[in-house]
Amino acid sequence: EVRLVESGGGLVQPGGSLTLSCETSEFTLSNYWMSWVRQAPGKGLEWVAHIRQDGNEQHYVDSVKGRFTISRDNAKNSLYLQMNSLRAEDTAVYYCASACSGPSCTKLQSDYWGQGTLVTVSS
Amino acid sequence: QSVLTQPPSVSAAPGQKVTIPCSGSSSNIGSNYVSWYQQLPGTAPKLLIYENNKRPSGTPGRFSGSKSGTSATLGITGLQTGDEADYYCATWDHNVSAGLFGGGTKVTVL
Numbered sequence: 001e002v003r004l005v006e007s008g009g010g011l012v013q014p015g016g017s018l019t020l021s022c023e024t025s026e027f028t029l030s031n032y033w034m035s036w037v038r039q040a041p042g043k044g045l046e047w048v049a050h051i052r053q054d055g056n057e058q059h060y061v062d063s064v065k066g067r068f069t070i071s072r073d074n075a076k077n078s079l080y081l082q083m084n085s086l087r088a089e090d091t092a093v094y095y096c097a098s099a100c101s102g103p104s105c106t107k108l109q110s111d112y113w114g115q116g117t118l119v120t121v122s123s
Numbered sequence: 124q125s126v127l128t129q130p131p132s133v134s135a136a137p138g139q140k141v142t143i144p145c146s147g148s149s150s151n152i153g154s155n156y157v158s159w160y161q162q163l164p165g166t167a168p169k170l171l172i173y174e175n176n177k178r179p180s181g182t183p184g185r186f187s188g189s190k191s192g193t194s195a196t197l198g199i200t201g202l203q204t205g206d207e208a209d210y211y212c213a214t215w216d217h218n219v220s221a222g223l224f225g226g227g228t229k230v231t232v233l
Contacts, residue, residue, distance in 0.1 A: 035222070037168075044125065045160070045168060045211050047222030059220050095167055107156040108213035108222045111179065113167040 002027045002112045004096050009117030016086050016121070022079040022096030022114055030074035033099035035110065036081050038092035038119075046092070047108065049081070050099050063089075086121045093118050126151065127212055127225035134231040135202050143197040143228045145212030151223055155215040157195040159188055162209045162227075171210070172197065204232050 004027065008020040020036070035050035049060045049070040058070050069082040079096050094117055097110035128146040135141045147153065159172040170179055172188035175195065187198045195212055212225040 037224075044209075044227040045162075045213075045224040047213070047224055050222065059222075061221050062219065097168075106215040106217065107158065107174070108215060108224070109156070109158050109170065109173040110160075110168075111170055113169070115167055 004098075004112055004114035006094065006096050006114040006117040009094065009119045011120045011122065012086055013123050014087060014121055017082070017084045018086065018119060019083070020081040020094055020096075020117060020119070024077055024112075027077070027098070027112060029072065029077045029079065032101050033105040034070075034072060034079045035097050035099045035108075036070060036079075037095045037097055037110075038090075039095070039116075040089075040092040043092075048094070050105060051079070052105070083119070086119075088121050091119060091121045125224065125226040126216065127214065127223050129210075129212060129225040129228045131226070132229045132231060134233050136233045137202055137204065139202050140198065140200045141202060141230060142199075143210055143212075143230070145195045145197070145225045147193050147195075147214065147223075149193055150218035151193075151214050151216040152190065152195055153193040154217060157188065157190050158213045159186075159195075159197045160211045160213060160224075162211065164208070168211065199230070202230075202232055206230055207232050 036048040051058045051070045067085045096114045098112040156174045160168040161171045162168045175190040176188040
């Protein structure tokens with residue numbers, strides 16, 4: 001069974017920074033676009049960002065552009081989300097998820113998901 | 124408020140059928156594949172339907188997806204108590220070059 005494991009969540013003050021990681025040993029990350037999806041407490045899912053297999057193309061939801069950076073290290077089978085200038089509205093469970101397997105990614109087809117890591121932005 | 128519109132809740136008795144609509148626009152549903160996710164309480168989402176109407180292995184045949192124009196629909200027949208969950212439609216929007224999820228629909232089995 002494929003497992004994606006997120007880590008790095010926690011409590012951070014407004015304006016602070018945090019880096020999330022997603023690792024797997026049963027899944028060849030380099031074959032897929034990878035994405036981050038978040039869910040605020042009691043709210044719905046929100047797509048945050050995704051990154052191409054080679055790391056050279058990324059897309060972000062408008063609310064995090066300029067503050068969040070998605071990256072990957074295929075040699076380590078790992079995905080990252082660097083979050084800067086955090087706001088209260090960024091409080092959520094953050095999931096990493098597989099995305100498309102082709103050269104482009106215009107569908108939200110995520111076969112594999114992590115269990116999520118909670119980020120709380122509060123003073 | 125999500126760009127993809129879903130009803131907040133639907134309900135039906137065990138064994139009955141429910142349908143969940145997802146309404147979008149030409150830049151998202153109208154020109155891209157739609158996926159559907161099931162999220163049971165306290166768990167990560169699970170892919171239920173992909174490319175509008177395809178079921179991954181493991182998704183029962185009671186679940187079906189369809190798309191017409193700028194709307195998509197998830198159908199669940201033979202409703203079971205284990206189907207109580209939140210359901211989300213999802214697609215890409217080429218105007219904003221970003222992914223979209225619907226607001227989610229809570230299914231209750233009466």
